[in-house]
Structures are given as structure tokens and as C-alpha cells.
Amino acid sequence: MSEERDAAALGALSARRRAALRWVLGDGERFARYLLGRQLRPYQVAPLRAILASVLGRQGLTFTVMYARQMGKNELSAVLECYLLTLCAGRGGTLVKAAPTWRPQVVTSVVRLEGLLEANPLTQGRWRARYGYMREVGQARALFFSGAPGAQVVGATASLLLEIDEAQDFDAERYEKAFRPMGAAGNVTTVLYGTAWDGQTVLEREAARNVALEAADGVRRHFGYDWRHGAAVNAAYGAYVEGERARLGAAHPLFRTQYALEAVAGTGRLFGPGHLAQLRGSHSRERRPVAGVEYVAGLDVAGEEEASLATGAFEPYAKRDSAVLTIARVVEQAGAVPGVAEPGLEVVEQYAWTGRKHRELIPQVVDLLRNVWRVRQVVVDATGVGGAVASYLVGALGARCRPFVFTAASKSALAYGLLAAVNAGRVRMYAEDGSVESAEFWRQCALARYEVRAHEALWFGVDAREGHDDFVMSLALVVEAVRVAPVRRARAVGPRQAGDAAEGAR
Secondary structure, eight states: OHHHHHHHHHHHHHHHHHHHHHHHHTOHHHIIIIISOOOOOHHHHHHHHHHHHHHHTTOOOEEEEEEOTTSSHHHHHHHHHHHHHHHTTTTOEEEEEEESOIIIIIHHHHHHHHHHHHHOTTTTTTEEEETTTEEEETTEEEEEEEOSTTOOOTTOOOSSEEEETTGGGSOHHHIIIIIGGGGTTTTOEEEEEEOOSSSOSHHHHHHHHHHHHHHHHOOOOEEEEOHHHHHHHOHHHHHHHHHHHHHHOTTSHHIIIIISOOOOOSEEESSOHHHHHHHBOOSOOOSSOOTTOOEEEEEEOOOOOSSOOSSOOOOTTSSSOEEEEEEEEEEOOTTOOTTTSOOEEEEEEEEEEESOOHHHHHHHHHIIIIIISOOSEEEEEOSTTHHHHHHHHHHHHGGGEEEEOOOHHHHHHHHHHHHHHHHTTOEEBOOOOSOHHHHHHHHHHHHOEEEEEGGGEEEEEOOTTTOOOHHHHHHHHHHHHHHHSOOOOOOOOOHHHHHHHHHHHO
16 A cells, blocks of 8 residues: 555656646746746846747747847847747757857857756756757757858748847848848747947847837837846946946947947037037146156157158148147046046147158157157057058057057947047046147047947048048047056146146246
8 A cells, every 4th residue: 555655646746746847838937947047137037928929829020129238138048049949849940040240149149058958957968069050959959150241041941939149230131131031931930139329220120110010019029128227136237337337428339329228320520519528628738747647649640741841840731631649648537446447638748740751750759759758658550651650669669659550440449449538538638728739639629520330330530521630540549548558547637746847838
């Protein structure tokens, strides 16, 4: 009799376990909590359940999911994939995921999914990696592809789900021609993840379409959560983003798009009235350094004339650009934590030469940087004709000189750095002194424009029909100099030091 009772008890326990497992597998959030050990946040649960309802109900909806950075977009995607592979292991099915690049975007997604497959007791040790781009659980599989031009994707078919990660950077034509048709035969559910950019990306266009559809039928297809949703459930995250807002400025394109989920205009003035006001300093121009103060510099290099001006003087209205050297002192920001917060800059001197032969310019620049200002770091435009000048300066100054080659990517990074410094009030221009250099600097700043480009890149400069941008570029290079320099964080110059500097200028 005891053996019969034990068998009955085991059978009942097994039945309870089966029921519990069915209950857990009946909901994506419970699956994540009990099998993966992941407690999803409310803003992750809502899209997860909506997407799964469309997948399992064969509704074929297209969803857009926009999260601020570091709020769990990739975790949501990996949980979704792990759940579908587990649920469909017996009956089979294929999900396809793509991202703009293989490394690091696709590779990161694969690694994250593998981690969850190992954490899941139902798939631990039972999943397989095949052909480098495929992960299988039983009869179900996930295929991972790069959306980069030239990547081989033809022939893949999605029967469960199609996901596009970082869709704001995904080429719209490639999405429509190569990836969207993968789910056509099975009317597959599609999800596009990412952040905002210029309002014209494939993600933002689909999001706008989803919002319009929601208004018509009440079915939620767009899920957008800015940084405040993350901060509401994670104080540490909120503190981090508030720090980024202070560092970059609330108007910075990266903060607006990556954290506030606001689209930036496709083109416009680089510096608005607020920026120009922030740039204006009250300190005096200096002609020589102040003892104990750290200086950095930025040199924008121009071409040379066959027959240069007799003095190499600055001619702001000449047809060609000028070589511009900007000198700035490094100051500690008020209330900043030394060694943590980025330092401030006060531009104290500018030199400009139009058409000066490089063999004449180089010795003067070396003397100014090494013997007069004794700069801690100078960043030099090493693009084109600037390459030879930068090479000479590196030879004369060593590690204190950092060449900078302008490319689409590096110029974009320079633009972001300049805007961050201006937005946060970390760079100030000396008080207007009636000089030709000061007048040209402010004229160029007022004329400078930005243009948003693919892959969250920025271009900036002055339209050649309106004038030059050498002073703006030199300012951007001096901001780069303080970023890369091993500077000693100097205190702000006090009234007495400023008076000494003014006396020296006389």
C-alpha cells in the first residue's frame, strides 16, 4: 500500500509541476521572472506582451519600440527571443534579427541570447550554435544578420518574428527590399527598436505610422519611453542621466535623441542665441601666460599662397581660409569634482595668418606653443596640407601635439564635443575687444550651421558662399585638446591674476 501511495504522490507532484510550468510558459513576464531570473520593468512588460500576442495570434503587426539608452531594449529583445525559441522548440519556427553592423551590434545580441539560453533550465545545454549566425533550440531557430551593404541575407525567411535593432541607423531601402519581405509569406510580426534621430529614419517613420494607426483602431503598436521612465524605477540610472544632461546640455543632439527621444532638425544654425550668450566670457584677452595656469591650443591649418602677403597678416575677407591658432586656459568648473567632471576653458588669445607660407608659419607656431604659452596639449588639423605641418609640430613638441584628421566620423565627434562644451558652459571667449580676430570669430559662430547625417553623424561648418569657418574649427580643436590632454586641473583665474595678465598685455 505504501508503494501505491508513493506512486500516487509522485504522479500528483508531477501534475502540479506540469501545471506550474504551463502557467509560467503562458506569459512572457512570468517566463522571464521564474525561469530566467529577470525581473522586467513595466515599460518592458507592456511591449513584450503586445508583441507576443501578435506573434502567437498570427496578427502580423509591426511594432516600434523606442527606449532611452541603457533602459533595457536589448534585454527585452533577448527575453522575447529566448521565450519563442523555448515555446516553439517542438513545433519549430524561425525568427530573424538584424542590426546595422555585425560588430558590435549583432554580436552583442547573440551573446545576450546565449546567456539567457544558459540561464533557462529548459534550454541549458540543449541549444546549438550553427554556421556562426544561427542558434537553435529543438526545431526552432534564430538567424542573425548584418544590415551593412554587401552582407548576404537573400533567402532567409522568418516564420515567427522579424526584429530590426538600432533601426534609426538602418538603411531604409535595404530594410524594405531585403528584410521586410522575409516575413511576407507568413504575415510575420515585425519589431523595430532604437532611438530618435532626425524624424526621417525608418524607425521614426514607422513609429509615426503606428501612432496614426493607434488613433484609428486603438491597438497599441508604438512603445516610446524616455529616460524619465527609467529614472522612475532606478534612481542610479536617473542620477547618471542627470549627470549627462549637465555634461552635454539639455539641447545637445545626443541628449535630445538618445535620452529624451526627441528628433533634431535636419539642418540649422550650430549656435543659437542661447549658445552665443553662453560663449561670451567676461575675462580679458591675454598676450602672455599667467604663472601656474595650464594652457591648451587648437590649430586649424590653411593652404599657403604661392606669393604670400608680405607680413602673413590676417585677412578675414580673403577668398581662402586662414590658419588660426586658439589658446585657452584650463579652469576648474564651479562645484565640479576634480578628476571627474570635465574642466572648463577660457579662450585668452587667437592668432590668424592668411596665405602664410608653411615654412614661415611653423617656426612661429612652435615658438608660441613651446616657449611663450608652454601649452600642455595642442590638437592640429592634419588633413590634406595640414599633414606636413602637423608632422613638423609633432617632431618639435612630441606628445604635446596631437594630429587630427578630419573625416566624416571624426568631424561628427568634434561637433558633438564642441556642442557639449558650449551647452554646459565649459568654454568661454574673451570679452570683445574690438579686434579683427574677435569680430571674425563671432561672425563665423553666427554663420556656422550643422547638418544631421546617417548613423547619427553631424556635419558642421560655414557655407563657403557666406565666409570661412577656420575660427570655429580652431575652437573645436581646442575643446578636443582639453579632452585628450593629461592636464592638471587649474583653478579659475582670480581677479588678481586677471589683473596681472592685463598688465602683461599692455
